Amino acid sequence: MTIQRRTILKGALASTAAVAMPNLVRAQAAPFRIGLLTVKTGPLAQGGIQMEQGLATFLKEKNSTLGGRKVELITADTGGNPAGARTKAQEVVERDKVDIILGPLAAFELLAITDYVRQKQIPLISVAAAEDVTQRNVNPWIIRPTATSGQCSHVMADYAAKEMKLKRMATISEDFAFGHEQVGAFLRVFEENGGKIVKKLWPPLNAPDFTPFIAQIGQVDGVFTGFAGSNPLKFLRAYSDLGLKGQIPITGGWTALDDALLKSFGDEAVGAISATYYTADHGTESNKRFVAAMAKDYDVIAGAYSAGMYIAGQCIEAAIAKLDGKTDDKTAVMAALKAVSLTDTPRGPISFDQNGNVVGEVFIRRCERQGGKLVNKTIKTYEKVSQFWTYDPAEFVKQPVYSRDYPPAKNLQ
Structure with a gap:
């Protein structure tokens, strides 16, 4: 009887293990x-x-x-x-x-x-x-x-004010959260460095034509763009068609002149400056x-x-x-x-x-034509860039999130 009980118990344990082990293997x-x-x-x-x-x-x-x-x-x-x-x-x-x-x-x-x-x-x-x-x-x-949204825009504003010496700028971006936050960040840093944002333009995301908005840019010495997706292509082509390329410099956030778009651009993109967390070079x-x-x-x-x-x-x-x-x-x-x-x-x-x-790093690039192809050439690197830029994080979050109306634009004309 003792031998039989041990045999039965051994068989039961083996049966349990046979069920458990496949489950364990599958989980692993x-x-x-x-x-x-x-x-x-x-x-x-x-x-x-x-x-x-x-x-x-x-x-x-x-x-x-x-x-x-x-x-x-x-x-x-x-x-x-x-x-x-x-x-x-x-x-x-x-x-x-x-x-x-x-x-x-x-x-x-x-x-x-x-x-x-x-x-x-x-x-x-x-x-x-x-x-x-x-x-x-x-x-x-x-x-x-x-x-x-604002991390690269902070950098672009710093470069526009300090290196490009721009004083009066217009901003233009789609009328949605990403555009609002990019423009808010740019405006804050640019104006803190002595510049003025004199025009803010908000085309809808699905705008068929940017010409009516570009016509409102007015007397400025630079433009900041926050377009995303395929809209940078439409914007720069319209901007060039209106004869503004070469007259008023274009700057942009990381989506404005993304490297992946370069095959679709023509000469309308040459000379444009962008700030981005990634650059192909x-x-x-x-x-x-x-x-x-x-x-x-x-x-x-x-x-x-x-x-x-x-x-x-x-x-x-x-x-x-x-x-x-x-x-x-x-x-x-x-x-x-x-x-x-x-x-x-x-x-x-x-x-x-x-x-x-x-x-991480944020790169300032200039779009150039090299060997018949458009490339973004890195011209300056900002190291260890935080979402809070140079501001104290505790003080930063006491202010409202960047939006269509914050920071307030005090120099609009």
């Missing part, structure tokens, strides 16, 4: 699932497609394995609107069970999903530049390795690989949207490696992401501030 081998929220239709689609290309380039380089974990990518088209962003965020989290969200593209999309991300406690790495998710209303489930080893792979696989020049997603992949890889591949604890994943500090990315060294926003 489960892919790390990334949900990419991007835009494939409408005026912002060009940037959205670049986002997908940049992430695909990184995953191909890594054989879809990050920190020892296989990666599965689920891509969702938000349509470039808040409702679409909310719907797709819910789908990738609740239906597809992703471990992390990358994206979305537009500031108004990020604002539409930030409460949902907080509620679901799902890590998100953002390209969208909505300021307040890393400033006054910090979302602890978000990091941003690209830039806030940067000399890091990872950027050399990235630029070459984007050219080979997609026949495009690498730009900031695609670089942002490549860097997001680097951040995920570093976090998974730090956690030895164990990503079930989402709080631990977020802590690992915020602690990421990388020396070799396509944009140079990066780290994150206490709110999850990147601290």
Whole structure:
């Protein structure tokens, strides 16, 4: 009887192990699932497609394995609107069970999903530049390795005032959150350095023609543009057609003269100055690989949207490696992401501030024609640029978020 009981017990344990071990193996081998929220239709689609290309380039380089974990990518088209962003965020989290969200593209999309991300406690790495998710209303489930709306605009304003010696400028950008925040940041720094913004123009995102707005620019010695997606092309062509190219210098934020757009531009872009967190001529080893792979696989020049997603992949890889591949604890994943500090990315060294926003280099470039091709040539690099610029963070967040009317424009004519 004793032998029989032992035999039965041994058989039962073996049976339990046979059931448990496959489950354990499956859990250990489960892919790390990334949900990419991007835009494939409408005026912002060009940037959205670049986002997908940049992430695909990184995953191909890594054989879809990050920190020892296989990666599965689920891509969702938000349509470039808040409702679409909310719907797709819910789908990738609740239906597809992703471990992390990358994206979305537009500031108004990020604002539409930030409460949902907080509620679901799902890590998100953002390209969208909505300021307040890393400033006054910090979302602890978000990091941003690209830039806030104003981060590059602060730099552009500093350069316009101090190096270009501009005094009277007009601003023109789409009438939405990203444009408002870019212009607000530019206005603040430019006027604090002695300049005056004498005209602010707000075309709608889907404006068919920028000519009526350009005609209102008036007597200025420079223009700041915050256009995104395909709108920079339409704007500069209209600007040139009206005979203003070469007369009034054009400056812009990181979307205004993105490297990925250069194949579509003509001479209307030559001489334009932009400030950006990524430039294709940067000399890091990872950027050399990235630029070459984007050219080979997609026949495009690498730009900031695609670089942002490549860097997001680097951040995920570093976090998974730090956690030895164990990503079930989402709080631990977020802590690992915020602690990421990388020396070799396509944009140079990066780290994150206490709110999850990147601290890194910002580049001033001039668009030139070299060997028959348009290129953005870096002419100055600002190092360790924070979302708070040179301001004290505690004092910065006491002020309202940059908007259509803040800071107030005191010199409009």
